[in-house]
Each structure stands twice: as structure tokens, then as C-alpha cells.
Amino acid sequence: MAWALALAVAPGVLNAGPIKFDFKDPKKVNNVVFLLDAPLESINGTATGVSGAVSFDPVKPMATTGKIVLATSSLHVDNPVMK
Numbered sequence: 001m002a003w004a005l006a007l008a009v010a011p012g013v014l015n016a017g018p019i020k021f022d023f024k025d026p027k028k029v030n031n032v033v034f035l036l037d038a039p040l041e042s043i044n045g046t047a048t049g050v051s052g053a054v055s056f057d058p059v060k061p062m063a064t065t066g067k068i069v070l071a072t073s074s075l076h077v078d079n080p081v082m083k
Helices: 002-012
Strands: 019-022 031-036 042-047 050-056 065-070 073-077
Touching: none
Parallel strands: none
Antiparallel strands: 019 050, 031 042, 042 073, 050 065
């Protein structure tokens, strides 16, 4: 019975059109972790200033568009010399 429902719903999902993802962060919980392996040292840290939007079409994944912005003022590294 469940498989019949899945088959009935599947065509609608495939024709539903693009899915929009909004990266607004009013609660300030989104973050990015960055890891850089430079020749002389490794640099890692976090950033919280994430925003932007992405549109993804499951039928045409190559048509994905969008922009994600990371505020450089939100970058944080543990090494005080790099601040």
C-alpha cells in the first residue's frame, strides 16, 4: 500500500519545479568552518555571517543558481596573532 502511494506522488514531486533555499539566519545559528593548509602553517576557524539564496531543480540539477555570501567581519580564528 505504501509503495502505491509513493508511485502516485512521485510524478508530482518530479514536476514540482525548483526548490528555493533561503540562508537568512535570524537566530544566528548558521556557520561555516574553514580549513587552510598553507605551506608554513595550517589556518582554521569559523564564520557566522552566512546569507543568500539558492534555487535547485531536482529535474535539472545543472540549472542550479544562487549566491551564498559570507561576511568577512564574522571570520574567527583561535590564534590571537591572526586576529
